[in-house]
Amino acid sequence: MNPHRRSLFILVATVLVYTFLYAPIVGLILYSFNSSRTNVTFEGFIPSFSGRVVMEGSLVKSSPCGPFHWYCDLAKNADVLEAAGNTLTIAFIATIVSTIIGTMAALALQRYEFKIKPFTQLSLYIPIVIPEIVMGIGILTLFSQFFGWFNGLLGLTGDARLSMGIVTVTISHIAFMVPFVTLVVQARLQGFDKAYEEAAMDLGANEWITFRRVTFPMILPGVLSGALLAFTLSLDDFVITFFTNGPGSTTLPIYVYGLLRRIITPQVNALSTVWILIVFLVVLLLQWLQSREAKPQH
C-alpha cells in the first residue's frame, strides 16, 4: 500500500468511527425536541409558544416553552429532581471522603514502607480487575446479612429497621472511588521532586508545615483531578448503586433505567441532553486542570 492510500484508509476509518460514536448522541438530542409524546417517530419540532400546553392527539401543538417543552416538563418532574438531588448528595459526600482517604493512602504507598502495604495495594488493585457486578452483589450480601443480624439483635421492626438507602450507596461508592483517587494522586507524586521538601526542612520547617506549605500545594492539581474523576464516577455509577439503593435513594441512572422499562416520552431525551451537556462541561474542566498540571510548576 502506498502512503497516500494508507492515510486515506485511516481517514475514512476515523470518520466512520466518530460517526458511530456520535450518531446515537445526536439522535438522542434531536428527539428531545420531538413534538410527539409517544416518541416513536420524530414528528418535527414543537412549532409555537402559547400560554398553556395545546395537545392534538399525542402531538404537542404549542407550549409555554415552545420547542423546549420537554425541558420545562422535566423541571417540573418531582421524581427527577429528587433523583438529581440524591445523585449530587451521594457524589458530593463520597468525593470528599474518598479524596481525603485516597490521598492519604497515595502518600503512604509512595513514601513509606510498612507492614500492611502489600495488603493495601492488593485491595486497591482488585476493583480494577473484577467485574463491577461481583463487587456489587458482594456488598449487597454484606449489608443484607448485617442488617438482618442487627435488626434481629435489637428487635427492630417497621421503619426503625436498618435498610438500604442513601447511606449504603454513599459508603459503597467510596469503596470503588478510592482506588481511582489513589492512582491519580500516586501518579502525581511519582513526578515529584523531593528537593523542595528537603529545602523546606533545611530552612527549619517541621513536617506539618512542610506538608502544608510545600507538598500539598504541589500535589493539589493531582488531588483535584482525582476528586473530579471520583465525582464523575459517582454521578455515572449504575451497577454498585443498583445493588445498594433502597426506597428514597434512587439516583438518576437508576431512575432512567426504570423508565426504559415503561413508556418513554421525550422527557427522557431532554434529561439525557441536559446530562450530556453537564458531562461536556465537566470534561472540559478536567482537561483544563490536566493541561495546567502538565505545565512545570515553580
Place this chain on the structure above:
Amino acid sequence: MLKRLRENKSAQGTLLALPTTIWMFILLILPLLLTLVISFGKRSPDGEVIFTFSLDNYIRLMGISSNCQNGQSWCFDSLYLQILVRSLMLAFNTTVIVITMAYPLAYFIARADPKRRNTFLFMVLIPLWTNFVIRVYAWMMLLRKEGAINLIIGTVAHWLGINFVPLELLYTPGAVLVGMVYEFLPFMILPIFTSLEKIETSLYEAAADLGASPFKTFLRVTLPLSMPGVVAGTILVFIPVMGTFIVSDILGGRQYILVGNLIQRQFLDARDPAFGSAASLILMVMTLVVTYFYTRKFGFGEEIVAA
C-alpha cells in the same frame, strides 16, 4: 507518644493507609469472602440463605441438574454452561471488533497535529463520560422498528423501488453486540493512543532509511510498540463486558441471558443468593484466569492507568 510517632516512619505509613485499608477490607475483601461462604450455602423456602457446606450450586452451574422430568436422580442441563459460553464469546467478539475500530482512530489521533490532538481526544471523552444507561437508551431508539436505522434503509429502498419491511433489530443478539461495542469503544481508543503517542518519530525514519515499506514499518515497528496499549484496552473492555447486564437487559430482551443477568436475577427475582454467589465467583475466576494468561503472554502495560 507523638514524638515516637514522628520518628517511626513505618507507623506513619500505616496510619496514613489505615482508613483506606479498613474501608476496602470491609467493602471489598469481606464481601468477596462472604460471597465465597454463601456460594456453598443453600436457599431456604423464603429466599434466605442457609449456611452449610455443599457444592450443589457449582454442580448445578456445571450442568448437572436434579430437576429431571423422567424421574432420574440427575440429568444434564446445559443452560448455565450455555450462558457462560455465550458471555465469553460475546466478550471475545466485542473485544476483537473494538480493537479493529479503535486502532485506526487512535493512530489518526496520535499522528494528528499536536494542536488539534486534544480536540480529537476530547471528542472521544464525551461519549465515554455520557452515562452508560443513556447510551443504551440511545441505541434502543436507533434500533427500534420505527428507529433511524430502519428509516434510513427504508428511504434508500424506497428510492430504489424495493419493497421494504422494517427489520427486527432490537431484542436480537446483534443488538447486544452493537451496544457492547458502543459502550466500550472509548476504553480501547485511549490506551492505544497513549502507547502510539510514545513512539519516537525517529524510529519511523530509521525504518524508512533502512528501506522498509510503510506497511512493513507498521508491522515491525508500530504494531509491536503499541501492543501494551492493546493489552491494557483489552483488559478494560473484556472484564466489564463479561459482567455487564444492562446492555443485554435493554437491547437483548428477556430471552437473551448473560452471566451478569443470571447473577442479577438470582439476587432480585429468583431470590437464590447462594446460587447467584456461586455464579458470581465463577465469573470472577473466569475473568481473572483470562486476564492472567493474557497479561502473562503480552505483558502488563502502564497504559491501563492512562485511561
